Amino acid sequence: xxxxxxxxxxxxxxxxxxxxxxxxxxxxxxxxxxxxxxxxxxxxxxxxxxxxxxxxxxxxxxxxxxxxxxxxxxxxxxxxxxxxxxxxxxxxxxxxxxxxxxxxxxxxxxxxxxxxxxxxxxxxxxxxxxxxxxxxxxxxxxxxxxxxxxxxxxxxxxxxxxxxxxxxxxxxxxxxxxxxxxxxxxxxxxxxxxxxxxxxxxxxxxxxxx
Amino acid sequence: xxxxxxxxxxxxxxxxxxxxxxxxxxxxxxxxxxxxxxxxxxxxxxxxxxxxxxxxxxxxxxxxxxxxxxxxxxxxxxxxxxxxxxxxxxxxxxxxxxxxxxxxxxxxxxxxxxxxxxxxxxxxxxxxxxxxxxxxxxxxxxxxxxxxxxxxxxxxxxxxxxxxxxxxxxxxxxxxxxxxxxxxxxxxxxxxxxxxxxxxxxxxxxxxxx
DNA sequence: TCGTGGCTTTACCAAACGGTAAAAAGCCGG
DNA sequence: CCGGCTTTTTACCGTTTGGTAAAGCCACGA
Numbered sequence: 001x002x003x004x005x006x007x008x009x010x011x012x013x014x015x016x017x018x019x020x021x022x023x024x025x026x027x028x029x030x031x032x033x034x035x036x037x038x039x040x041x042x043x044x045x046x047x048x049x050x051x052x053x054x055x056x057x058x059x060x061x062x063x064x065x066x067x068x069x070x071x072x073x074x075x076x077x078x079x080x081x082x083x084x085x086x087x088x089x090x091x092x093x094x095x096x097x098x099x100x101x102x103x104x105x106x107x108x109x110x111x112x113x114x115x116x117x118x119x120x121x122x123x124x125x126x127x128x129x130x131x132x133x134x135x136x137x138x139x140x141x142x143x144x145x146x147x148x149x150x151x152x153x154x155x156x157x158x159x160x161x162x163x164x165x166x167x168x169x170x171x172x173x174x175x176x177x178x179x180x181x182x183x184x185x186x187x188x189x190x191x192x193x194x195x196x197x198x199x200x201x202x203x204x205x206x207x208x209x210x
Numbered sequence: 211x212x213x214x215x216x217x218x219x220x221x222x223x224x225x226x227x228x229x230x231x232x233x234x235x236x237x238x239x240x241x242x243x244x245x246x247x248x249x250x251x252x253x254x255x256x257x258x259x260x261x262x263x264x265x266x267x268x269x270x271x272x273x274x275x276x277x278x279x280x281x282x283x284x285x286x287x288x289x290x291x292x293x294x295x296x297x298x299x300x301x302x303x304x305x306x307x308x309x310x311x312x313x314x315x316x317x318x319x320x321x322x323x324x325x326x327x328x329x330x331x332x333x334x335x336x337x338x339x340x341x342x343x344x345x346x347x348x349x350x351x352x353x354x355x356x357x358x359x360x361x362x363x364x365x366x367x368x369x370x371x372x373x374x375x376x377x378x379x380x381x382x383x384x385x386x387x388x389x390x391x392x393x394x395x396x397x398x399x400x401x402x403x404x405x406x407x408x409x410x411x412x413x414x415x416x417x418x419x420x
Numbered sequence: 421t422c423g424t425g426g427c428t429t430t431a432c433c434a435a436a437c438g439g440t441a442a443a444a445a446g447c448c449g450g
Numbered sequence: 451c452c453g454g455c456t457t458t459t460t461a462c463c464g465t466t467t468g469g470t471a472a473a474g475c476c477a478c479g480a
Contacts (some may be wrong), residue, residue, distance in 0.1 A: 004426090015427075033331055037248030041468060053470080054428055062468065102303035116330050116385075120323050121243055123388040130392045138393050153324075153412075160394055161406035165379050168386075175326075178333040182340045183348050184370055196371035203413050225447095225457075251438060266439065290459055322461090 005060045020058050021050045024072070027065045032113040035121060036066055060122050063125070070118065070126055073111045073138075078134060080104065081163075084141050090148040098166055098201055099194065105174035112174035138163060154205050169197050175190055215270045215331045215334045225414055230268050234282070242323040245331060246276055273335070280328065280336055283321045288344060290314065291373075294351050300358040308376055308411055309404065315384035315402050322384035348373060364415050370413075379407050 004016045026048035030039045041062055045052040059065045067117040086091055106111050118126050138160065147161035173180060173193050180189060242251045247377055251272055251396045255262040269275045269303040295303070315322050326354035328336050348370065355369035383403050385388060390399060 013426080021428090035327070035331065036247050038245050038331070039247075040466080044468080051432085052468085055468065057427075062292055113330050116326070117245070119386050119389050120326050120330065121245065121248070125390075127388070127392065130389060135393055136343050152400045156407050157409075161403060164382060164403075165389070165406070166411060168378040168382035169375050171425065172374060172382075176329050176378075178337070179329050179372070181339060182333075182337065183345055183374075192368055192371060193374075196375070199367075200375060200410075200414050204410050223456080243460090250436080252436080263437085263440080263460085267457070272438065318469065 002017060004058050005064070011027050016058070019050065019054075021041070021049065023055055023058055026061070027115060028069055028110050031066060031069060032110040032117065035052075035117040036063075036125070036143070037121075067099050067125060069114060070129070073114065074129060074133065076108075077111065077115065078137060081141055084144065086144050090145075090153040091207070094145075094181055094205055095153075095198060095202060098170065098197060101166060101196055102171040102173070102190075102197055109174035109177060112171050116171065116175040137157060141207065157204065166201070211411045212360060214268050215266075215274070229260065229264075231262065233265055233268055233275065234386070235277060238279055238320050238324060239331070241276060241279060242327065245327040246273075246335070247331075247397050249300070264336040267286070277335060280339070284339060284343065286318075287321065287325065288347060291347060291351055294354065296354050300355075301417075303353075304364075304415055305408060305412060307381065308407060311376060311380040312404055312407060313381070315380050319384035319387060320329065321373075323387075326381065327383040363417055365417050367414065376411070 004020070023044065027039075027044045027048055034040075034043070039054050039062075041055060044065070045055055048055065055065075059068070059166045080097055083100075098179055118124075121131060142159035142163065145154065145157070145162065148154045149156055149159070173190070214222065214230070233254065236250075237254045239257055240253045244250075246252070247252075249272075251262050251265060253276070255265055258265065262371060265275075269278070290307055294307055325344055328334075352369035352373065355364065355367070355372065358364045359369070383400070
């Protein structure tokens with residue numbers, strides 16, 4: 001009786017799980033390239049190998065697919081920041097965070113572009129999530145960094161702008177991949193990027209004349 | 211006899227110039243938010259105050275408007291990099307470039323987002339321009355920076371990744387404005403950004419223990 | 421063997437899309 | 451105030467869009 005479209009139902013069958021995964025996989029391909037408005041259900045249908053009505057059997061509509069993708073992604077996306085440890089050594093904690101962030105850009109470029117599209121276009125479907133999910137976390141971690149700076153364990157830096165710089169430099173390699181591919185010579189772009197970014201933030205954050 | 215749609219014609223009348231400007235202005239609003247596929251001629255028509263057929267009287271189609279915007283923009287967009295002076299003092303030249311770049315993000319956020327949309331979505335209509343217009347310029351300036359580094363007038367840095375970092379950090383404030391607006395406390399975001407970014411790259415680039 | 425419930429397809433729809441033809445309305449020098 | 455042009459509007463067109471109704475398919479327990 002109840003359709004698999006409403007996630008509140010109890011146990012998804014094996015086939016439901018498989019098809020929902022296939023749809024989300026295909027939708028990630030399409031949304032991350034075309035953006036929400038530019039993507040079409042027909043593209044997602046073709047990419048997933050399912051028919052359009054069949055897709056609407058598993059999801060309540062185009063927007064539901066998009067929202068599902070964004071939510072699922074944000075979980076893992078902010079994980080690295082959440083793991084920034086107040087008990088750890090400040091510089092090493094931040095460098096580890098930066099490394100992890102760059103690694104995620106390399107491993108999940110589609111997710112990064114999905115997010116980039118949503119934000120560039122004004123975050124119409126994510127602003128609540130930003131305000132109630134991301135902002136408190138950023139506030140918390142910014143306060144932590146500010147404490148580290150006050151204790152002289154980090155060079156003086158504006159915490160929020162530091163975080164912005166980290167996001168900007170790391171996600172750039174995924175979001176602007178098309179540009180990178182044209183401008184960078186063949187070779188280990190990601191390895192060079194890791195070395196460059198880590199060196200850059202090490203210089204910025206190292207306390208004293210370390 | 212000839213329609214104003216083909217730019218190869220001689221003199222545009224006063225009214226042609228005015229309406230083409232109005233269309234491009236409106237189209238910039240729409241394309242920079244929705245991306246190419248997400249934008250519609252009806253939106254542009256409504257935003258410009260002209261009717262849809264009237265818009266197609268001045269431009270050969272949706273794509274022609276988009277291409278016109280991108281070309282017009284790229285001119286001014288790479289200006290700052292082009293002005294990087296081989297005769298100048300390396301650190302000051304680069305910091306001036308960074309300042310100018312951030313200024314442009316503040317002054318032309320729509321243009322930045324137009325570009326961001328195009329690149330995130332794979333640069334389908336701009337790859338030729340990237341290869342034949344931007345790449346040679348980047349190659350030239352990367353060589354210049356490499357020379358400065360070799361001469362010991364800059365701290366060792368990978369030139370191309372340096373340029374990427376500059377673009378990433380400066381454009382981020384325009385492209386992800388929706389996120390910035392949520393996460394940053396009220397106040398001079400742009401002024402703080404300028405101080406942060408300049409300080410960051412000064413530390414990165416200053417030669418020796420300067 | 422027969423349902424019965426979960427899954428899939430076929431055949432649609434109204435609205436929105438980019439674009440066109442041609443008539444109507446301005447505009448302006450003579 | 452007229453004739454010829456540029457500009458604008460009206461009325462469309464074929465296609466694509468997100469979405470729906472309903473019939474068909476399929477495995478499996480009684």
